[in-house]
Structures are given as structure tokens and as C-alpha cells.
Amino acid sequence: MKASHLKPDAYAAGCPTRQILDRIGDKWAVLILLLLRGEPMRFNQLRRAIEGISQKMLSQVLKSLERDGLLRRRAIATVPVTVEYSITPLGLTLAEAVDPLRDWAEQNLKEVLAAQRRYDAQRKALAA
Amino acid sequence: MKASHLKPDAYAAGCPTRQILDRIGDKWAVLILLLLRGEPMRFNQLRRAIEGISQKMLSQVLKSLERDGLLRRRAIATVPVTVEYSITPLGLTLAEAVDPLRDWAEQNLKEVLAAQRRYDAQRKALAA
DNA sequence: CCGTATCCGAGCCGATACTG
């Protein structure tokens, strides 16, 4: 039985939705998962793929995702060392749950931006 | 045609996914949308429903959601003033896109927590 | 009841330098 359509009375501090949202809030995390769904990737490969992420953040987020069981880290003893990150089955299910969100983003970003312009114009008019 | 299952080569800084994720990353925003889907609510009603949010944050996030066209603010001239927040059709579609994520959270939080315990135990063992 | 204004401390995050 799904609870999706029941109206919640409140969101307690420790509820699952809050906890997972905190992780999704980590914007990089989701992007990494979506990328890894395609194929395993190496550290600097991810770094290049995600425009704007710093070495430090990437390292940090990868560690956190591994800790959560959403991806797997595999070090290969070459010289120099190669490290491969791949998504886990659990991570895959999360990525799938994020898909509708990405679709929504692509379809509705324009409308959101338009709403912002309307709002700002309105505020500007009031200020004058 | 849905783009969900195509492998992205990169996530540029301004892509829709990144932009929307930045907003979702605002953890409170999603919770508010999900709450308002049930029924319009007033300021302090929301405040009570979302455990732990400060007055400042609630005010801030509500303004941002209104700006994005995801909810509507309606002030009623009573004494003292009553303000009613309700979700817009656009906001409703976003809330629906978030549903799978909430379902995922409820179903998989346990497994994530278990993975964390395994990871931490492993690290502890190595440190010893 | 519904906010805004101000202060201020914690922690995020980028930059840089260094290691296996």
C-alpha cells in the first residue's frame, strides 16, 4: 500500500522523507548517480563530466554515496592506480525515482523562469 | 520523447536538471509543496506542521516558491490579517514528480542506514 | 497573526599545496 496520496499532518524531524531529502539536497550527489547509471566512471572522468565541481567536493560526495550503499568504489592496481566508481542496484532504484524530477525540470524550467520574471516585474512596479 | 534513459555526457552549469535540483536542494521547499497539496494552509499552520523550521526560513522559502510560480499567496483582510498559501497547478505537477522520491525514501531508508553501519564498521576495523 | 531586520556563529566550499 502506497502512502503517496495521503495527506501528511506533519513532517517530523526524523522522518524518511526529510532524511532522504537532505541527501538529495546535496545537489552533486544526484548528478553523480545519474551519470554513473550510464557506465562506471573514474575520478577525473566524473570531475570533467560535472562542470564546476571541485576536487574536494567530488571526493567528499563520492565517499558519502559509497557509505550510503548507492555506489561502489573499486581500486585497480595499475600504475598509476585506477579507481572505478559504479552504481549499485540500490543506487539504481534511487536514480529511477529521480527521473520524473529530471523530466519535470526539462519540461517546466521555462515556465518557472517566466513566473520569476512576472514576479520580479510586479515587485518592481510596486516599488516605483 | 523522453530523454530519461539517454546517457548524458555531462551536466553543464546551466542545465535544467541542475537548476531544479538547486531548488529541490532547498529541503524545506519540497516539504512545503507536499503539505500544501493536501489543502491551503496559513503561515503558522505550516510552521507547526514542519518540525524544526525557523520563522525566517519559512518566510524565505515561501517567498521563493511564490516567485517560482509553485504556490500562491492570498492575504485576507481580517483582524489580525490571515494569509493563505495554496499550491498552483504547476506546483502540483512538481509535487507529483517528487512522489516517487518520497516512496523511495520510505521504502529504502532502512537499507541506507544499514549500509552506513556496514561502512562505518569496516572503517573502524581498518583503523584498529 | 504574519511577517521583516539585525546580529552572529557554524560549516560549507573553493583554492592551493602536497602524497602514494
Place this chain on the structure above:
DNA sequence: CAGTATCGGCTCGGATACGG
């Protein structure tokens, strides 16, 4: 190639007080 370590600015966000 794949990270760790350290420093410092800067933003986020809580607490408090006040106004419409």
C-alpha cells in the same frame, strides 16, 4: 591518476527583537 590536508572567505541559517 586519485586523492588528503589545511586555510580562509563567505553564505546559510538560528535567535532575538521589533512592526503591520
